[in-house]
Amino acid sequence: MSKYLTKNQAIYAMTLFIFAGNIMSASVSGVDQDSWIAMLTSLVFIVPLFLIYARLMSLFPEMDINEILEQLFGKVAGKIVLSVFIVFVFLVCTMTVCMVGDFVQTIALQSTPHIVIAISLITAAAYIVFCGARTIGKWAYVMLPIAAFLMVLTLILSYNRYDIENLLPIAAEHSIMDFTNASANFLSFPYGDAVVVLALGSHLKGKGISYKVLMGALILSFLILFAIQIRNLIVLGPYISFTKYYTSYTAAGYISVGTFINRIEGTISLNYIIAGIAKVSLCLFALAKMGSSLFGMKNHKNIIIPVCLLLLAFAMFNFRNVMEIFMFAEVYKYVALPFQVVLPSVIWIVAEVRMAIARKKAASAAA
Amino acid sequence: MNVSIQAIALIVILFALVVILDFRRLVKQKLWKDCVVYIVISVVGFSLLMLTEFGVEVPSPFQYILKMFSAEK
Numbered sequence: 167m168s169k170y171l172t173k174n175q176a177i178y179a180m181t182l183f184i185f186a187g188n189i190m191s192a193s194v195s196g197v198d199q200d201s202w203i204a205m206l207t208s209l210v211f212i213v214p215l216f217l218i219y220a221r222l223m224s225l226f227p228e229m230d231i232n233e234i235l236e237q238l239f240g241k242v243a244g245k246i247v248l249s250v251f252i253v254f255v256f257l258v259c260t261m262t263v264c265m266v267g268d269f270v271q272t273i274a275l276q277s278t279p280h281i282v283i284a285i286s287l288i289t290a291a292a293y294i295v296f297c298g299a300r301t302i303g304k305w306a307y308v309m310l311p312i313a314a315f316l317m318v319l320t321l322i323l324s325y326n327r328y329d330i331e332n333l334l335p336i337a338a339e340h341s342i343m344d345f346t347n348a349s350a351n352f353l354s355f356p357y358g359d360a361v362v363v364l365a366l367g368s369h370l371k372g373k374g375i376s377y378k379v380l381m382g383a384l385i386l387s388f389l390i391l392f393a394i395q396i397r398n399l400i401v402l403g404p405y406i407s408f409t410k411y412y413t414s415y416t417a418a419g420y421i422s423v424g425t426f427i428n429r430i431e432g433t434i435s436l437n438y439i440i441a442g443i444a445k446v447s448l449c450l451f452a453l454a455k456m457g458s459s460l461f462g463m464k465n466h467k468n469i470i471i472p473v474c475l476l477l478l479a480f481a482m483f484n485f486r487n488v489m490e491i492f493m494f495a496e497v498y499k500y501v502a503l504p505f506q507v508v509l510p511s512v513i514w515i516v517a518e519v520r521m522a523i524a525r526k527k528a529a530s531a532a533a
Numbered sequence: 534m535n536v537s538i539q540a541i542a543l544i545v546i547l548f549a550l551v552v553i554l555d556f557r558r559l560v561k562q563k564l565w566k567d568c569v570v571y572i573v574i575s576v577v578g579f580s581l582l583m584l585t586e587f588g589v590e591v592p593s594p595f596q597y598i599l600k601m602f603s604a605e606k
Contacts, residue, residue, distance in 0.1 A: 260595075281540050281586075285547065461570045468567045471555045475548070475578035483585045484595045494595055497602035 168300060170371045173378055175303025178310040180363060180383030181390070182444035185313065185437075186262060187356020188391055188414060197340045197348040198404035199333050202395050204348035209388070211353045215507060216380045219360065222514050223367045223376035225521060231364040232459035238516050245460055247509070251365075252456050254505035256477070258359050259449035261491070261498075263287055263481040266442030268488045269412060273435055284481045287439075291446040292474045295454060296467060299369040302447050309440045314390060316433040320414075321393060323421045323430060324401050332403040333396075354499035356391075357384070358506030359445075365452035411488055450474065540586045548579055 171179070197204050226234045231251060235244035267283045275283060294301050337345075363380065370376060394414055401417040415438075418431035451466075453473050458466040485491045556575075559568050584591050 279537065279540055281543060285543070461566075463567045463570060464564055465567075468559055468564065469570065469574070471551050472571050472574035472578065475551065475575050475582075479578040479581035479585070482582060483591045484593045490595075490599070493603070494599050497599060500602050501598055 169298065169369055171299055171303040171366075171369050173372070173375060173382070175300070175307050176366075176370055176375070176379040177382035177386065179303050179306035179444060179448060180360060180379060181386040182306050182310050182313065182441050183362070183448050184356045184360060184383060184387035185310075185390055186266075186441035186445035187359065188394060188438075188441070196351065197344050199335075199399060200337055200340050200345070201348060201404075202333070202392065202399065203337055204345050205352055205388075205392055205395055207345055208349035208352035208357070211349060212357045212384065212388075215353070215358065215510075216360065216384050217377075218510055218514050219363060220376040220380045222364065222510065222517060223370070224374065225517050226367065228368050228371060230366070230368045230455055230459070232456055234364070234367070234513070234517070238513065238520060247513075248456055248460055250509065251505070252453060252460065254502070255362055255365070255449050255452050255456070256480070257501070258362065259446060259453065259477055260480045260484055261494070262442055262445045262449065263477060264485050264491055266438060266446075267481065268485070268491060269415075269438055269442075270435070272488055273412070273415065281478070281482060284478055287442060287446060288450075288474050288478055288481075290443050291450050292470055294443070294447045295451045295470055299366065299451060302444070302451060305447075306444055309444065310386075313437045313440050316437055317390060317394065320418045320421060320430065320433065321397050323423055323427060324397060324417065326423070327401045327420050329400055329403070332400045350499050350503070354502040354506060355495060356387075358502055361506050361510055362448055362452045364510070365455050366448070411492060450477070537586055541583070544579070544582050544586065548575070551575070 222234070223229075226237070229237075232244075232248050235247050235251075238244065239247060263284055266287055267280055270283050271278060271280055294305055360380070360383070363376075367376070370379060398413045398417045401420055402413065406416070412434075415431050415434045418434045419429070421430045422428050450470065450473060454466040454470045457463075457469045457473060461469070463469055485494070556568070556571060559571060581591060
């Protein structure tokens, strides 16, 4: 089986990856009824950031972040920067396992120990990663249409609960600082986590594929998340929307068409689980790739299971309850932005300078 | 001390399965360096899991981060 993902598979996998952040991002905007405006303004930051990631990948075609770092900074410094990336991706992966695990436990399996849910989630992700990058792509290719269909279904079925007045007053109660803060929230979570894509460079092939994949995923995921945000706001209103933990789930719970379409919020759980597995799989794949390179291992598959076990251990003691996860989500941008914005920007600048020098040298040698 | 026997049994079974199904493959291929990394990471994971299940308060990095930024806010 080819190791390369097709363009659509990569776009769908990244879209599901970003979509997984919806579990929490809907709740932590901080600008109430104007959160949809904050989402739009966050694009000002997200698009350049994604262009940086894409440019970095196109400068080093078919290379993973570990190879890029080694080429730019040398073996020792490259490995130091790589370990910083590993810590961040591990953090993202642990958070996702905790988030999805706590969601499942809170909503459906209250008596089931957290460890059982975490093991199930990690096992599913580990199996997909074992099968290879292309399997992640194929899986996403099948699952994203299902998730999108369920999302559209809840949008349509909640029509009788829509109250457009919930969006009022528009941009009257919040300052520019509030909007900037909310945009930073959206930037760091869920979009900034897409920095993980840098570890998948060797599985993308073709001219300009990184731009197509990242921009395609951005457009698709933005459309989905924006629609969800608007639905949550006009169904629940800003105050319920931001006091509830799982807003999409709560909004879907209001759906009642006649006497026969009720309790449809279960479909939202399915979406969260699908997206959660996609995000954990991609993070796990990136961790295995980077970890095996850091320790000089023969094959990235040899480190998948130990990483899973470590992930499971961290998922067990990192957060004591759901409240702590949501509290952490509020400060997440301070932790994540250096890894999502500063570090990739520095790498990109160094790469551009190195490339320019190399081009100059080549030109002078030819002359 | 709040010890969950079922959880501990689950962890032990999980690690036994890992050794049988995955680690044996590395030993057969004589990838000794990979084996060392495998053992170190797995032992750390196993220890953390056991400590957590035995009710020991393992310091969480997330808690420190949360405290640090919450104090600043």
